[in-house]
Amino acid sequence: MQDDAALLSISGLRLSYGATEVLKGLDLEARRGEMTFIIGPSGSGKSSLLRCCNRLEEPSAGRILIAGEDITKPGANLNRIRRRIGMVFQSFNLYPHMTAAGNVRLALQKVLKKSRSEADAIAMAQLDRVGLSGHAHQYPAQLSGGQQQRVAIARALALEPAIMLFDEPTSALDPELVGEVLKVMRALKDDGMTMVVVSHEMRFARSAADQVVFIAEGRIVETGPPEQIFENPQVQRTRDFVAQAEH
Amino acid sequence: MSRTEVFLDTFFNAAVMRQYLPDIIDGFFVTCQIAILVVVSGLGLGLVLAIVRSFRISAINAPLIVFVDVLRSLPPLVLILILYFGLPNIGVLLSGYIVLWLVLTLVLAAFAEEIFWAGILSVNAGQWQAARSTGMGYLQTLIYVILPQAVRLTIAPLTNRTIAITKNTALGMVIGVGELLNQATTAQSFAGNATPMMMATVAYLILFVPVVYLGRWIETRFAWKHA
Ligand SMILES: Nc1ncnc2c1ncn2[C@@H]1O[C@H](COP(=O)(O)OP(=O)(O)OP(=O)(O)O)[C@@H](O)[C@H]1O
Ligand SMILES: [Mg+2]
Numbered sequence: 001m002q003d004d005a006a007l008l009s010i011s012g013l014r015l016s017y018g019a020t021e022v023l024k025g026l027d028l029e030a031r032r033g034e035m036t037f038i039i040g041p042s043g044s045g046k047s048s049l050l051r052c053c054n055r056l057e058e059p060s061a062g063r064i065l066i067a068g069e070d071i072t073k074p075g076a077n078l079n080r081i082r083r084r085i086g087m088v089f090q091s092f093n094l095y096p097h098m099t100a101a102g103n104v105r106l107a108l109q110k111v112l113k114k115s116r117s118e119a120d121a122i123a124m125a126q127l128d129r130v131g132l133s134g135h136a137h138q139y140p141a142q143l144s145g146g147q148q149q150r151v152a153i154a155r156a157l158a159l160e161p162a163i164m165l166f167d168e169p170t171s172a173l174d175p176e177l178v179g180e181v182l183k184v185m186r187a188l189k190d191d192g193m194t195m196v197v198v199s200h201e202m203r204f205a206r207s208a209a210d211q212v213v214f215i216a217e218g219r220i221v222e223t224g225p226p227e228q229i230f231e232n233p234q235v236q237r238t239r240d241f242v243a244q245a246e247h
Numbered sequence: 248m249s250r251t252e253v254f255l256d257t258f259f260n261a262a263v264m265r266q267y268l269p270d271i272i273d274g275f276f277v278t279c280q281i282a283i284l285v286v287v288s289g290l291g292l293g294l295v296l297a298i299v300r301s302f303r304i305s306a307i308n309a310p311l312i313v314f315v316d317v318l319r320s321l322p323p324l325v326l327i328l329i330l331y332f333g334l335p336n337i338g339v340l341l342s343g344y345i346v347l348w349l350v351l352t353l354v355l356a357a358f359a360e361e362i363f364w365a366g367i368l369s370v371n372a373g374q375w376q377a378a379r380s381t382g383m384g385y386l387q388t389l390i391y392v393i394l395p396q397a398v399r400l401t402i403a404p405l406t407n408r409t410i411a412i413t414k415n416t417a418l419g420m421v422i423g424v425g426e427l428l429n430q431a432t433t434a435q436s437f438a439g440n441a442t443p444m445m446m447a448t449v450a451y452l453i454l455f456v457p458v459v460y461l462g463r464w465i466e467t468r469f470a471w472k473h474a
Binding site: 079110111 | 371373374376377378379380381382383384387391392395396399
């Protein structure tokens with residue numbers, strides 16, 4: 001069962017908010033260096049699934065392994081696990097009271113205990129990587145949405161995560177700003193980063209994803225390479241969703 | 248004497264001014280001192296209480312909320328009289344100065360706790376998620392990410408409340424603290440003239456008008472940086 005190349009391995013994952021179960025037993029593997037794309041209707045549990053992967057949400061059942069380490073077992077060191085898992089949010093969630101560099105530096109200094117100058121050097125390198133070295137000293141409010149999201153990506157990358165989770169990274173952006181964020185994500189993939197991406201950017205999925213997972217109502221309906229999911233879905237439910245989403 | 252002369256003689260009598268200026272200055276400094284102490288300890292304690300509350304431990308929060316609500320409900324003068332005249336009966340003797348400082352500190356802390364807490368709650372949940380997802384602990388997230396934003400959101404109510412409570416240093420008069428109002432009323436009765444009270448009024452303005460402007464300045468400065 002356990003694929004050696006699976007960096008993220010989820011089995012039997014369940015999650016409830018109060019009495020309502022929103023994840024109803026999910027099994028999913030994301031292989032090293034691959035981009036796993038998650039699509040599905042609103043409210044199907046995509047965000048919840050990602051939040052479980054770094055235990056921002058407490059699953060009620062199931063196991064999640066990251067690089068072979070069980071992050072769901074009792075007593076797992078959450079803060080140590082989380083810094084190995086980069087997360088990027090729809091609404092960027094940059095710290096508004098800190099500059100771009102300050103945003104990237106914070107966890108380096110407070111979690112990895114790096115010195116200010118060390119953290120600064122890493123922050124500059126990561127901002128450069130997302131094409132924003134010229135904006136290091138600007139506050140989020142002074143940056144465009146696309147720039148803010150790239151800062152958020154740099155903030156996650158600075159901790160050298162084993163895997164990056166993206167929750168609708170371009171959904172809050174004006175259409176003309178989507179491309180710059182997708183470009184950064186593609187460059188990350190080319191660098192060999194393992195990524196799990198929740199997104200409605202179907203065209204990007206077709207060209208960049210290695211695996212597409214269709215989720216509806218807390219269950220995985222179909223998993224396959226993008227050609228299968230988009231050209232030749234095996235399940236009617238997938239077919240309906242893809243047809244409606246592509247319009 | 249004309250009406251104008253009577254007026255000036257009553258409120259702006261130069262001889263009275265000269266005679267009582269040293270007392271008024273003494274009172275001014277006592278008021279300043281208590282005010283600064285109350286602001287520092289009151290806001291500090293309020294912040295600590297809000298942080299404690301954010302851990303949401305019900306065994307601690309239940310009494311904490313009762314404490315805060317009681318202190319916000321009672322007139323500070325009632326607390327001052329209870330502590331100053333009541334406590335000696337059970338063998339606890341506190342000076343008027345200490346009672347005034349303690350009561351105003353606790354009252355300011357109670358209001359500040361509520362304001363800080365509302366600020367903490369109003370910071371977007373995404374900020375918590377972002378910080379925690381980088382491996383920062385709860386307290387680290389609170390201190391470096393949440394509180395700086397919470398404080399910014401609460402500057403306006405916080406300065407208003409701080410000024411309102413600090414003005415209550417005048418209650419020290421009732422329990423013999425040699426603060427500004429006490430000096431002024433004493434001088435007024437000795438001089439049989441309202442001039443000392445006018446001097447105290449001016450002294451209060453000198454003390455509080457800058458604070459009002461400081462609050463406004465902080466507010467606009469942070470608002471600009473934020474948005
Ligand atoms: N914190 C929460 N408390 C209670 N219910 C929640 C919470 N977060 C999400 N839900 C509910 O759980 C279900 C799944 O939500 P989730 O955000 O994971 O869906 P999603 O697939 O990401 O949707 P979207 O495409 O709209 O982002 C929804 O019905 C949602 O209303
Ligand atoms: Mg979502």
